[in-house]
Amino acid sequence: MKPTKNVGFIGLGHLGHSIAAHLVEQGVSLTVWNRTAAKADDLGMQGAKSPGDLISRVDVVILNLFDSDAVASVLAGKDGLFSGSCKGKIIIDTTTNHFARVVEFHSLVREHGATYLECPVLGSVVPASQGKLTVLVSGDEQAYASVKPLLALIGSAVFYLREPALATKMKLVNNLVLGSFMATCAEAVALGEAAGIRRDEVIDILLSGAGNSMILSAKKDKLKNAEFSPHFSSALIYKDLHYLQDLCRTLNKPLFIGSTVKELYAITRSKGVDNRDFSAIYEIFKEF
Structure with a gap:
């Protein structure tokens, strides 16, 4: 199974930028949104006007943010993901979240017709640039199976822990x-x-x-x-x-x-x- 080509990415900090750059190198076409738009300038990616605009264009969105407050803002804030067309979409969250907040995110995303996969990663900038992170996954098994080829581009080891919050x-x-x-x-x-x-x-x-x-x-x-x-x-x-x-x-x-x-x-x-x-x-x- 080939990884999906229609992917969005939000969060181009040090780690996020490295993950995104590697995905582009692997032939994944990314549409990105970042609070500081200039962080995407060297990546040659399409830019979205807002998180809501981004999710309306893609099938899968990857998040890599600082903390759970940042995730909540991107999901439900002004022009957030929930303001766009979410039905049937998959949100892959590689942020290291609070274990209680991440359970809320599973529920909130489901209420908006999408599927949330918590996918925190082990490793830093160098393994991220090589696709050699370790990915931990909790969430819907069918959604996990559909994005597993994409996750395999991010991490050389992927562990599926199923139950919400276990990966976190x-x-x-x-x-x-x-x-x-x-x-x-x-x-x-x-x-x-x-x-x-x-x-x-x-x-x-x-x-x-x-x-x-x-x-x-x-x-x-x-x-x-x-x-x-x-x-x-x-x-x-x-x-x-x-x-x-x-x-x-x-x-x-x-x-x-x-x-x-x-x-x-x-x-x-x-x-x-x-x-x-x-x-x-x-x-x-x-x-x-």
């Missing part, structure tokens, strides 16, 4: 590992430097020892060069860990490591540098 919950669990491991590696680098070892040597040694991981491998150059242009921002991991705290509260489970790591990323927010890559948490440890 799993993404939050994954980001507990992501955030805490990044913070641990950053602290280790800062400690090694404080002990008198060159930063690049500390990183190379960690990669040959207990620190060997996809996370440190992906962030080694940013740490070595102290260059923290965002692929995945501190603001995003802080938001995700906050959602995870809410999940643990509903499960009556404590969140030991994740809560501490969340407050470390809160420091980047208080300093106004949470728009930088989340590996920049290294600089927080350097200050202590």
